[in-house]
Amino acid sequence: MSNEGSYVEQDEFNRDTNYIEDRITADGGDGWKVEPDRYRLVVARACPWANRAIIVRRLLGLEDVLSMGICGPTHDKRSWTFDLDPDGLDPVLKIPRIQDAYLARFPDYPRGITVPAVVEVSSGKVVTNDYPQMTLDFSTEWTQYHRDGAPNLYPDALRSEIDEVAELVFKDVNNGVYRCGFAGSQEAYDKAYDQLFSRLDWLEERLSRQRFLVGDTITEADVRLFTTLARFDAVYHGHFKANRNKLIEMPALWGYARDLFQTPGFGDTTDFVQIKQHYYIVxxxxxxxxIVPKGPDLSNWLTPxxxxxxxxxxxxxxxxxPPPKPDEVVDPAHSA
Known part of the structure; x- marks a missing residue:
């Protein structure tokens, strides 16, 4: 096994979805109450699951109550590291790798060390890495601290449809690209490839009729699809062999992806250089x-x-x- 770990499965890729299910809520039911400055969101811009949390935090305006630590784009088999920070330490948690926060709470933590993760600053202990629930809780439990004008990303009337669409997108697209890339047999790859592009065709048809996935505004469902689409041509098409066609060859999906990319909170949280470095190096x-490929050309993300x-x-x-905080701005050379 390489120092970075092995990713290809013997046959079909199965994602471990057993996360730390503690929730941070308004009433503190799990022992973790929503409070300003109590927690730190740890992310990596390269990771699509973490990118979701970055986008939702930004859209809702939680920056001033929930700080953010940013890991570098690559990691070893132990965990993501804070190699972008001075001295390789997170400036708030004072740790070199997110694994330290997991072990502070669970000394024998047996699962993968993942981002995004929320860490309690005072104790240095991880609270949760349950990324699907995390962003929903940002929308529904942190409402006291939402900015003026924050969008409703998970409206009551649309929740069942959002959940249904998001589950299909997760199974066939978000995780489907990994099932292609990490397949260990031709049969497993073929199955994943067919499911991925069948679902993309379904999305292409749906988005040819409506601007967003559910309803007439941006919702949680759009955030979840966007982070995969942003990585599709840069990584998944070649690296993961998801190559029936490129995103730019699917008119509705490509227009939809650009629409979101050009919306504050989406494109300005996307770091294409770190994305490519992560997949191709790790x-x-x-x-x-x-070797990290130089392409594709990114200027087309800004076309009408x-x-x-x-x-x-x-x-x-x-x-x-509003614009991102100065210390959270993506390097302009890393974006479109």
Missing amino acids: HKDINPTQ HRREQLGGRPFGDGTPP
Whole structure:
């Protein structure tokens, strides 16, 4: 096994979805009450699951109550590290790797050390890494600290449809690209490939008729799909062999992806350089040379999408978020 770990399965890739299920809630039912400055969100811009949390935190305006630590784009088989920070230490938690926060709470933690994770600052202990629930709780439990004009990403009337669409997208697209890339047999790869593109065709048809996935505003469902689409041509098409066609060859999906990318909170949290570095350097069993490709050209992400012709109001009755905090700005050389 390489120092980065092995990713390709013997047959079909099965993601471990057993996360730390503690929730941070308004009433503190799990022992973790929503409080400003009590917690730190630890992310890596390269990771699509963490990218979701970055986007939702930004859209809702939680930056001033929930600080954010950013790991570098690569990791070894132990965990993500804070190699972007001075001296390789997170400036708040004072640790070199997120694994330290997991072990502070669970000395024999047996599972993968993942991001995003929320850490209690005072104790240095991880609270949760349950990323699907995490972003929903940002929307529903942290409402006291939402910015003025924060969008409703999980409206009551649409929750069942959001959940249904999000589950299909997770199974066939978000996780489907990994099932292609980490397949250990031709049969497993073929099955994952067919499911992925069947679902992308379904999404292409759906998004040819409506601007957003559910309803006429941006919801949690859009955040979850976007982070995979942003990585599709840069990584998944080649590295994961998801190559029936590129995103730019699917008109509705490509227009939809650009619409979101050009919306504050989406494109300005996306770091293409770190994304490519992560996949092509860490997955040595897929890319033994660790050569990071120079392409694709990113300037097309800023071309007109004309999705406004389908109607819809991106933030509903809300407003776009302000620019990112100065220390959270993506390097302009890493974006479109």
